[in-house]
Amino acid sequence: MNLRQRPYMVAGVAASGVLLLAGIGWLAATLGGASAGDPSQATLMELLEEVRSPPMAPRAGRRNAPAPPAPSDWTSPLAGGTCAGSGSADSPRLRAQLERLRTAPLRLRIDPSNYGTRFNRDAFGNPLDPTPRVVILHETVFGIGSAINTFLTPHPRDEDQVSYHAVIGLDGKTVLLLDPSSRAFGAGNSAFRGQWVVTNPDFNGSVNNFALHVSLETPLDGEDTGPSHSGYTPAQYDALAVLLADWMERFPISPDHITTHQAVDLGGERMDPRSFDWQALKTRLSALQAFCDRPATTTALN
Structure with a gap:
C-alpha cells in the first residue's frame, strides 16, 4: 500500500507525532518542576511521593492544620505556691x-x-x-x-x-x-x-x-x-x-x-x-x- 494513496493516514500519523512530542515535553517539565514560577504547584514526582507516603506522615508543610480554639479563662489554683x-x-x-x-x-x-x-x-x-x-x-x-x-x-x-x-x-x-x-x-x-x-x-x-x-x-x-x-x-x-x-x-x-x-x-x-x-x-x-x-x-x- 502506497502512503501517497492514503492522505488521511499520513495526516493522522503526523498529528500523533505532534501529540507524542507535546506529551513528552509536558512530562519532562513536570518531572523537572517546570512550574518554577508557581512554587505552590506540586510536580508529578512530588504527587507520586505523597501517594506513597503513609497517611500519618505526609510531607511537612503540605497543608495547614486547623487552628485550636481560643485559650480558655482557666486559672491554675496552684498559682502562688511557696517553696517550703x-x-x-x-x-x-x-x-x-x-x-x-x-x-x-x-x-x-x-x-x-x-x-x-x-x-x-x-x-x-x-x-x-x-x-x-x-x-x-x-x-x-x-x-x-x-x-x-x-x-x-x-x-x-x-x-x-x-x-x-x-x-x-x-x-x-x-x-x-x-x-x-x-x-x-x-x-x-x-x-x-x-x-x-x-x-x-x-x-x-x-x-x-x-x-x-x-x-x-x-x-x-x-x-x-x-x-x-x-x-x-x-x-x-x-x-x-x-x-x-x-x-x-x-x-x-x-x-x-x-x-x-x-x-x-x-x-x-x-x-x-x-x-x-x-x-x-x-x-x-x-x-x-x-x-x-x-x-x-x-x-x-x-
Missing part, C-alpha cells in the same frame, strides 16, 4: 514515699489497643514536640478495679479506647499503667491554653500527645453523675503530690500546667475530678519543693 523546703513537717514522709515510687514502683501492663505512641508530626505533616508538658487530673467514677479491668480489655473501636498513665486508689496506692513515652487516651476533644494536636484529619485535636494523665479512685458516694461527692483521701493527695513531683522533675511541667479534665474538655461534658481540694495538693507539693526554682531536667522520650 525541708522545713515542712510533711517533707521527710513525702520524700521517702517519692523514693519508694522511684525504686519500687507498682506497674501493670494494659492492652495495647488502649494507648498509642506519641507523634512527631501531626496529621498534616507539621513537626511536633511530644515531650510531656501538661498533667490532666481525672477520677475513675467507679472503683479502681473496674477502671483497671477496662484498660486490660482489648477495645478495637476507637470510641471505646481509654487509658491513663497512672491511677491512685483510695488507700494511696499508685498503679503505673503507661510509661510517659506512650500516649494515653485520656482526653478526646480537648485543648490546653489554645494548644492541641490533630492526629486524625477527620476529628478535632486533643492534648493527649503532650499530656500525662492520672486518675483518682472515686469514693463510693461518687459513683453517679452528681456534681460532687465526699472527696478524696489524705493518702490519695500524698500519692498524687509524690507522682506529680516525680513528673515535674523529669519533664518541663510547671505547677500551673497541672489541670483537670473538666478544664481541657471542649465538649462541656466532663466534670472530673469532682470535689478536688487544690489546697491539699498545694501544701504537699510545697513540702516536696515542687514550687522551688530549679534547672530544667527533661527525660528524652524513646
